[in-house]
Amino acid sequence: MCGIAGILRHDGAPASADALQAMIDRLAHRGPDGEGTYLDGAVGLGHRRLAIIDPTPAGRQPMISADGRYALSFNGMIYNFRELRRELEALGHRFRSRTDTEVVLAACAAWGAAAIPRFNGMFAFALWDGAERTLTLARDRFGIKPLYYARCGRVFLFGSEVKAILAHPGAATRLDPAALLEYFTFQNLFAGGTLFAGVSLLPAGSTLTLRPGGTEGPAPERYWDYDFHEPATRRSEAAYLDELDHLFRQAVRRQLVADVPLGAYLSGGMDSGSVTALAARELPYMCSFTVGFDLSSASGIELGFDEREKAEHMSYRFRTEHYEMVLKSGDMERVLPALAWHIEEPRVGQSYPNYYAAKLAARFVKVVLSGAGGDELFGGYPWRYYRAVVNDDFEHYVDQYYDYWQRLIPGSAVAAVFGPIWPDVRHVSTRDIFRGVFQEHAATLTRPEDYINHSLYFEAKTFLHGLLVVEDKLSMAHGLETRVPFLDNDLVDFAMRVPVRLKLNNLGAVTRLNENQAGLKTRQYFAKTRDGKLILRKGMRRYIPESVTRRVKQGFSAPDASWFKGESIDHVRAVLYDDRARIYDFLDPTAVRALVDDHIEGRENRRLLIWSLLSFEHWCRTFLGAGAAHESQVPAAVQASVSATL
Numbered sequence: 001m002c003g004i005a006g007i008l009r010h011d012g013a014p015a016s017a018d019a020l021q022a023m024i025d026r027l028a029h030r031g032p033d034g035e036g037t038y039l040d041g042a043v044g045l046g047h048r049r050l051a052i053i054d055p056t057p058a059g060r061q062p063m064i065s066a067d068g069r070y071a072l073s074f075n076g077m078i079y080n081f082r083e084l085r086r087e088l089e090a091l092g093h094r095f096r097s098r099t100d101t102e103v104v105l106a107a108c109a110a111w112g113a114a115a116i117p118r119f120n121g122m123f124a125f126a127l128w129d130g131a132e133r134t135l136t137l138a139r140d141r142f143g144i145k146p147l148y149y150a151r152c153g154r155v156f157l158f159g160s161e162v163k164a165i166l167a168h169p170g171a172a173t174r175l176d177p178a179a180l181l182e183y184f185t186f187q188n189l190f191a192g193g194t195l196f197a198g199v200s201l202l203p204a205g206s207t208l209t210l211r212p213g214g215t216e217g218p219a220p221e222r223y224w225d226y227d228f229h230e231p232a233t234r235r236s237e238a239a240y241l242d243e244l245d246h247l248f249r250q251a252v253r254r255q256l257v258a259d260v261p262l263g264a265y266l267s268g269g270m271d272s273g274s275v276t277a278l279a280a281r282e283l284p285y286m287c288s289f290t291v292g293f294d295l296s297s298a299s300g301i302e303l304g305f306d307e308r309e310k311a312e313h314m315s316y317r318f319r320t321e322h323y324e325m326v327l328k329s330g331d332m333e334r335v336l337p338a339l340a341w342h343i344e345e346p347r348v349g350q351s352y353p354n355y356y357a358a359k360l361a362a363r364f365v366k367v368v369l370s371g372a373g374g375d376e377l378f379g380g381y382p383w384r385y386y387r388a389v390v391n392d393d394f395e396h397y398v399d400q401y402y403d404y405w406q407r408l409i410p411g412s413a414v415a416a417v418f419g420p421i422w423p424d425v426r427h428v429s430t431r432d433i434f435r436g437v438f439q440e441h442a443a444t445l446t447r448p449e450d451y452i453n454h455s456l457y458f459e460a461k462t463f464l465h466g467l468l469v470v471e472d473k474l475s476m477a478h479g480l481e482t483r484v485p486f487l488d489n490d491l492v493d494f495a496m497r498v499p500v501r502l503k504l505n506n507l508g509a510v511t512r513l514n515e516n517q518a519g520l521k522t523r524q525y526f527a528k529t530r531d532g533k534l535i536l537r538k539g540m541r542r543y544i545p546e547s548v549t550r551r552v553k554q555g556f557s558a559p560d561a562s563w564f565k566g567e568s569i570d571h572v573r574a575v576l577y578d579d580r581a582r583i584y585d586f587l588d589p590t591a592v593r594a595l596v597d598d599h600i601e602g603r604e605n606r607r608l609l610i611w612s613l614l615s616f617e618h619w620c621r622t623f624l625g626a627g628a629a630h631e632s633q634v635p636a637a638v639q640a641s642v643s644a645t646l
Contacts, residue, residue, distance in 0.1 A: 002061070003030030003048040003476070004073040004147075005159035006126050007168070008135050010213050015044030019168050024048050026167040027160060029342075030075075030476045038062040038071045042212035043128050043135060045073040050479055052077065052258050052367060058097035063105050066096075069131050072105045075160055076123030076145045077483065079254040084118065108136075116207065117223050120254070120489040124160060124202075136209045141224045142373075142487045143204030143465045146472055150199045151217075156210060161473065162199055162344045166623075173623050174198070177424040180586060180616075184417070185430040187407045187612055188348050188466045190437055195345040195619065204465060225440055226460050228453035228496045237535070240502055243494060244539045251488030252278040255369065263287035263361055264369040266320070268310025270533070270540055270549050271371030275485050277543040279369055280318040287364050288320035291357045293558050294328040305559050314544065325360045327353060327558060329567035340618035342477035348466035350611045353558055355474045362478035372471065373486030374536060376456070376464040377495035379503035382532040385455040389448045389507070397451055401458070402434045408609045409595070416591035420584070437461055448507060449500040498535060505531040561607040565600045572596065572610060575617055582620030583613060 005023040007015040020037050024046035028035075031048025033055065038045040047061040062073045078084070081100035084107055089095070093106045100121070107115035108127055113136075122144035127136045137158060139147050149158040152170040159165050166173055174197040182189055192200050202208055205224035252275060256262065264276040266288035280286050292308035308324050315322035335352050343351060361368045375381060388400035409417055418425055437458055445451055468484070475482040485491075500507060537549040564572055575581060576596055579589060592613065599606035 002050050002075045003027030003160040003164070004075045004124065004126055005046040005164040006073060006135075006157070007044040008156040008210055008212055009042040009154065010156065011154035012042065012213065014041055015039055017044070019170075020044040020046045022167045022169075023157075023159060023164040026163045029479060030160060032479050034060060036061050038064070038073070038128070040071070040128065040130055045071055045126055045128060047073045050366070050476075050481060052260055052481055053100055054098035055259055056097070059099040059101060061101060063099075063101050065105055065109055066094075069129065070105060070109055071128040071130070072101065072108070072125060074101045074104055074123065074125040075147075076121060076125070076140065077255075077481070078104060078119050078121040078123065079257065079488070080118075080120040082257075113207065113223070122484070122487070126158065134209055134211055136207055137202055138207045139202045139204055141205045141489065142460075142468065142484075142492070144468050144472065144484060144487060146469050147202045148194065148199055149202060149208065150196075152198070160476075162194060162196055163341075165199060166196075172198075175586065175620075175624065177421045177586070178428045180421075181414075181418060181425045181428050182430060182433055183346065183616075184408050184612065185406055185414075186434075186462070187346075187608055188462055189345070190462050191433050196623070201469075204461075222440065226457050226492075226496060228456045228460075230447075230449050230453065230499055231497050234499075237502060237538075240498060240535055241539050244498075244535060245542065247488070247491045247494050248274070248485075248539070249278055251485040251491045252369075253282060254488060255483045255485045256282055258367045260366040261287070261364065262367040262369070263289060263365040264320070265357060265361070265371065266290050266311045266314060266322070267371070268307030268314070268548070269371070269551065270537065270544065271374035271486065273314050273371075273544045273548055274374075274540045275369050275371050276314065276320065277318050280320055286318075286320050287361075288315050288318070288322045289357060289361045289364075289368065290322070290324040291353050291360065292324060292326045293353075294326055295559060305557060310548075314548070317545070323360060323364065325356055327356060329563040331356065332558065332560070332563070333568065333571045336614060336618045337622065338477075339474075340615065340622045343470060343473045343615075344619075344623075346612060346615035346619065347470050348463055349470070350557060350560055350608070351470045351474060354471060355477065358475040358478045358480050358482070362475075362480040366479070367481045367483060368475070370471065370482050370484050371486065372467055372484050373464060373492075374533065376460045377486060377492060378498070378533040378536040379452070379456065379500070380532045381459065382504050382506075384459070385452050385504070388455065389451050391445075391451060394445055397445065397454065398431070398435050398438075401455065402431050405434065406430075408612055413591060413595065417587055417595070419588035419591065421586050452500045452504065452507070502535040503533065505534050560611060561599075561605050564607055564610050565602065569600060572600070572614070576610070576613055581617055582624060583617045585620070 007020055009015055017039060024035055027048045031050045033051040034049035036047045045062045049061060062071045064071050078100040081103040085103045088106045088110060095102055116138050123140045124145040124147035125138055137147060148162050148165060150165050155170050157165045157168050165171050176193055176195060176197040179189060179193045179195050192203055194201055203220055206220040206222045208220045210218060264279055265272050266276045276288055290308055290311040292306040295306050332352050335355060339352055339355055387404045388397050391397040415422055471482050541549050595606055595609060598604040599610060
């Protein structure tokens with residue numbers, strides 16, 4: 001787990017050592033254990049190291065092959081590296097270290113591009129082939145590790161974080177208005193762009209290959225994609241449960257390899273609890289971590305948001321050394337500047353609790369296990385899928401699901417909110433962006449199960465991907481590696497072919513419900529649709545209490561709906577009701593405040609919108625401020641905020 005960055009020049013000039021150093025300096029938080037650079041004419045590779053496997057100097061990067069042909073800058077962890085190493089040793093390769101990085105280097109040298117689909121793990125890397133004069137960028141199947149790139153004139157730049165690219169003197173920081181519209185539609189970005197004009201995120205499961213002096217616009221090539229589908233042959237539920245048990249235990253065991261202390265996030269829920277239960281069986285000593293919330297001013301559903309008591313009970317059962325932190329409304333306010341710097345562009349959900357969770361875990365371990373992915377793979381959000389389970393055809397399905405996923409601004413208010421930049425974005429069809437997610441998931445949609453599988457595909461590609469990008473940034477802000485056992489290659493392949501009938505219990509009843517026409521109230525609708533992850537719930541009863549497996553889905557969220565109209569109301573007004581706020585260079589203040597008033601006055605729950613507006617304001621202050629793009633380290637105001645939180 002590290003930070004990578006690099007330069008490729010198309011104008012014949014050599015890559016600048018000083019510029020490359022500035023880029024990796026910006027990533028120092030990702031790799032406090034070492035740094036290195038490699039230069040070969042027009043190409044430069046940089047690396048910051050967080051040493052997890054073989055922390056000796058033998059693991060230093062960029063790593064060069066024995067014959068000098070290849071140079072690799074690698075970020076991530078390959079969990080099947082020992083198996084691949086044995087195979088490569090049988091082919092005559094001799095290793096100088098115990099790292100997975102050297103296995104990646106040797107595998108790419110031996111098998112070329114065919115090596116990449118064989119890696120079971122999380123990764124983003126840059127491989128330079130000095131003989132062929134090609135630079136290959138690659139990202140793991142699921143997008144656990146991010147990799148950004150930009151073309152600045154005749155210079156190509158890449159990095160684990162956007163701030164590394166912005167540290168290059170040829171880079172400029174500008175907002176992409178179309179991406180802003182996309183974000184405020186979905187609270188996420190689907191199309192591969194970022195809020196930074198000209199900066200792209202390499203798609204998950206893709207590679208990009210370039211040559212110095214060659215064409216500047218090759219497109220990424222996909223080597224893997226999700227494929228949720230109904231199996232061709234029918235198997236018993238017992239057979240699926242046995243396979244799930246084997247693959248889940250195997251996935252957790254694989255991800256325990258480390259030469260440093262390892263722990264786990266532990267909420268009161270099933271996914272993190274199952275991961276922790278199995279890890280604790282394998283390790284003689286293990287730490288667990290929980291973040292809870294002060295609920296003294298919470299109400300309604302938010303009264304269940306603090307899961308510390310449930311987590312403590314599971315910690316007692318699994319005999320972990322348990323640590324917890326409680327957040328109050330003021331913790332959100334004080335962390336926003338540092339959060340904006342590290343997350344770089346806001347994505348799904350209110351992510352600041354994740355920042356504090358990583359801060360807590362990093363005090364005790366360098367690797368932490370997460371339960372992310374269980375919901376997206378096994379159908380944990382049925383109330384969302386059921387919104388579009390009965391359709392006339394594919395376009396009708398897109399319309400229904402698109403309407404649900406407009407998370408922040410009502411469609412009727414979009415033109416008014418974006419008034420200052422409406423001429424720049426009025427041509428952008430967010431429905432087309434939404435529909436474009438499905439362009440590589442060809443399927444004949446004839447049954448409700450087909451539409452459910454389409455929705456699972458969509459959410460894995462978009463919602464889960466956004467969660468993973470956020471988790472990477474906020475854990476690496478503290479020099480912490482987060483691992484995701486649910487995203488083991490074999491376990492994912494299994495989950496994609498589990499029939500819908502074993503994920504959702506009430507599909508037949510809901511297809512008759514047609515919630516929109518029936519006019520059910522929200523509470524009644526949720527009561528009929530909270531039935532997801534059926535097979536996972538049954539399978540995990542072997543490891544965690546049945547009371548936990550029966551528990552309804554509880555997200556990791558603070559009681560912000562209450563805080564934004566209570567304890568944090570002064571902060572919300574101070575930021576969003578200030579005519580000098582930077583967001584009003586792009587958004588209309590009157591239209592924005594009308595929506596915020598809806599929340600403060602209790603007419604609508606717009607907590608996600610308020611959070612997004614606050615995040616965007618701090619993004620503007622951080623990245624559009626004078627000189628922010630080219631400071632050698634964190635801008636002073638942000639550094640002060642970071643120091644205050646430590």
